[in-house]
Amino acid sequence: VNSCVAMRSTSATPTRCCAARPSWALRSRILTIPALVVGLAACTESREELGRELLSTYGCVSCHQIPGAVGLQGWVGPSLEGWRERRYIAGRLLNTPDELVRWIVDPPAISPGTAMPNLGVREGEAGLMTAYLFTLE
Amino acid sequence: MLLTHKATVWKVSLVTLLVAAVIGVVGATVYIYSGFYDIAAAEPHTGPVRSVLRTTARNSVERHARGVEIPNLADAKLIRRGFELYQELCVVCHGAPGVAKSRIGIGMNPNPPPLEDAVNYWKAEEIYWIIEHGLKMAGMPAFGIGVSPHNSWALTAFVMRLSSITPVEYARMAAAVSDPDPRVAEAFSWTRHEDPGWTTLLARGDAEEGRQLIRELGCGTCHRVPGVLGATGRNAPPLDGWSRRHYLAGIQMNTPALLVDWLVDPLAFKPGTAMPDVGASETEAWHIARYLYTLD
Numbered sequence: 204v205n206s207c208v209a210m211r212s213t214s215a216t217p218t219r220c221c222a223a224r225p226s227w228a229l230r231s232r233i234l235t236i237p238a239l240v241v242g243l244a245a246c247t248e249s250r251e252e253l254g255r256e257l258l259s260t261y262g263c264v265s266c267h268q269i270p271g272a273v274g275l276q277g278w279v280g281p282s283l284e285g286w287r288e289r290r291y292i293a294g295r296l297l298n299t300p301d302e303l304v305r306w307i308v309d310p311p312a313i314s315p316g317t318a319m320p321n322l323g324v325r326e327g328e329a330g331l332m333t334a335y336l337f338t339l340e
Numbered sequence: 341m342l343l344t345h346k347a348t349v350w351k352v353s354l355v356t357l358l359v360a361a362v363i364g365v366v367g368a369t370v371y372i373y374s375g376f377y378d379i380a381a382a383e384p385h386t387g388p389v390r391s392v393l394r395t396t397a398r399n400s401v402e403r404h405a406r407g408v409e410i411p412n413l414a415d416a417k418l419i420r421r422g423f424e425l426y427q428e429l430c431v432v433c434h435g436a437p438g439v440a441k442s443r444i445g446i447g448m449n450p451n452p453p454p455l456e457d458a459v460n461y462w463k464a465e466e467i468y469w470i471i472e473h474g475l476k477m478a479g480m481p482a483f484g485i486g487v488s489p490h491n492s493w494a495l496t497a498f499v500m501r502l503s504s505i506t507p508v509e510y511a512r513m514a515a516a517v518s519d520p521d522p523r524v525a526e527a528f529s530w531t532r533h534e535d536p537g538w539t540t541l542l543a544r545g546d547a548e549e550g551r552q553l554i555r556e557l558g559c560g561t562c563h564r565v566p567g568v569l570g571a572t573g574r575n576a577p578p579l580d581g582w583s584r585r586h587y588l589a590g591i592q593m594n595t596p597a598l599l600v601d602w603l604v605d606p607l608a609f610k611p612g613t614a615m616p617d618v619g620a621s622e623t624e625a626w627h628i629a630r631y632l633y634t635l636d
Contacts, residue, residue, distance in 0.1 A: 281577035288574030320440035
């Protein structure tokens with residue numbers, strides 16, 4: 204899944220991603236079909252789906268309530284419920300996908316003194332996270 | 341007749357149980373040896389597994405930490421020592437106010453939780469116990485191995501203090517300990533003196549008045565406020581669970597005194613904020629605050 208994230212954020216085709224693990228099919232003929240199905244399922248995950256997973260892996264959920272994201276959800280920062288309708292980011296930026304990416308990538312640059320740290324999220328990854336957050340109604 | 345019937349039932353049940361057990365063991369063995377289990381840390385545990393791990397850990401810590409004697413955790417020297425250890429040992433995985441955890445902490449499963457609000461979930465002796473003994477299946481190391489318990493207590497003292505440290509203050513602490521002149525760190529105020537305002541809240545705030553003020557001042561046009569008629573705004577963060585929220589406006593601690601300051605003059609509190617001055621007086625702000633802290 205992780206290699207797919209990298210592929211997706213640079214918009215490579217899913218098939219190329221699956222061809223990278225042939226050892227699966229070689230192990231047993233019986234495994235070929237399920238392996239292909241599982242592999243395809245992993246690679247055809249939507250941008251929103253990948254974004255949702257990144258919100259867990261980066262630990263965003265440990266501070267924010269994020270509907271649908273896996274993990275122990277915290278109350279350190281504000282809840283991100285209904286993000287699509289949100290008008291402002293950090294009370295400072297207008298909430299557009301581009302601005303949200305800018306915020307996620309480097310929060311202290313936009314709001315000095317903010318508790319939200321720069322986690323080293325790459326722009327492509329922030330784009331995926333944004334895609335998911337904008338599905339929240 | 342009855343006796344033989346009973347015996348058959350017993351036999352059948354026993355055989356069924358045995359068969360089920362054998363199938364279970366064989367199934368588990370096949371599963372373990374096939375390699376089908378995805379051991380990747382990037383792949384989250386399933387819901388039931390997470391729930392079992394969490395509940396087991398919570399109950400185990402509560403039981404084992406019982407009766408641990410707590411030293412004076414408000415001691416400035418202990419807190420300062422704790423801060424130095426925290427920077428060295430904890431930030432890597434847990435981060436700090438305004439400070440990100442490293443790639444090590446980001447890749448872990450389960451996610452190392454932020455410790456800013458750890459005091460809301462654990463008692464001091466439990467925090468000490470976790471630091472001293474670590475947590476299995478969570479990647480939390482036992483920091484007590486080979487060192488005096490004093491270190492774990494210093495860390496505990498700092499984690500207790502962490503709940504009242506803003507990002508800006510944390511940066512100041514870091515600057516103080518890394519100053520070449522040791523007197524700078526000595527002179528730094530390691531304990532907190534400001535009154536968070538909990539007693540004033542009880543004395544001056546009226547939740548029912550607060551609820552009405554929230555409606556009259558129109559807070560609900562931007563914020564969702566549970567329990568307030570028509571407060572379903574989506575422009576700004578929902579105020580559900582306000583009593584659990586750690587930060588206020590992303591820059592300050594969520595305490596009654598600071599919340600009142602924020603409500604009375606948001607722009608002075610956080611220049612450039614989209615939150616407008618709704619014209620709440622200080623008295624009114626205490627009422628509003630009292631209501632908001634009823635939200636769990």
